[in-house]
Amino acid sequence: MIRVLVVDDEALIRTGFQHILDTAQDIEVVAAVPGGEAVQTAQTTCPDVVLLDIRMPDVDGLTVLTRLRQLPHPPIVAMLTTFDMDDYVETALRSGAAGFLLKDTDPEELPFLVRTLADGGTVLSSKVTRTIVNRYLNAGARDPAGRSLDQLTDRERDVLVLIAGGLSNADIGARMHLSTGTVKDHVSAILTKLQVGSRVQAALLAERAGLLKPQREGERE
DSSP: OEEEEEEOSOHHHHHHHHHHHHTSTTEEEEEEEOGGGHHHHHHHHOOSEEEEESOOSSSOHHHHHHHHHTSSSOOEEEEEESOSSOTTHHHHHHTTOOEEEETTOOTTTHHHHHHHHHTTOOEEOHHHHHHHHHHHHHHHTTSOGGGOGGGSOHHHHHHHHHHHTTOOHHHHHHHHTOOHHHHHHHHHHHHHHHTOSSHHHHHHHHHHTTOSOOOOGGGOO
16 A cells, blocks of 8 residues: 655645545545644655645645655655745755645546556656646756766666666566566666756756657657
8 A cells, every 4th residue: 555645825725635635545644634734644654655736824744855865764755835836946946855746637547647657756746847847947957066977887777777767676677578676776876976866857868868769749648
């Protein structure tokens, strides 16, 4: 079972997400709480994935993200937002967010997205992908030159391209005929060499480096 914690200041959003995810046989919503209760609840329920509102009146979502990532066994955290452009995107990425989802995500897609997160995949809602990429790449232009992809092996570059495509470790392993453990080792090496803290950051660096084939507007998901 994939254990999920939903954190949002609106009870209607929390209830809605919990109802949708509880219909999946392999997903259990262990709690749905406002931001002020998030860290303590995560400590007691040990979720695999946290869906966290990025803007809440009682506590800053970015502060909650930082505290969750500092736990001894930190969960995978995806940020929830209603905004096509959010001023907090860059900070959230640098703080270890594994993805961004709009709150109006198609209910049928939500369980799949949670499974992708739990398996180490990258999740970016299609409506915010371009905004996130543009904002992060603009910020990335100021990053040190030590982030060059030249230090990656050919195999690691291939894995990075698949990470940027949103594939989970299991999917990458199947595509490249590698064990999941070997893929995890490659991912760890990639993050270390690129000096980034998450797969999302690595994926966006791959985008900036031109490793990904450009997509026409109609081809974007």
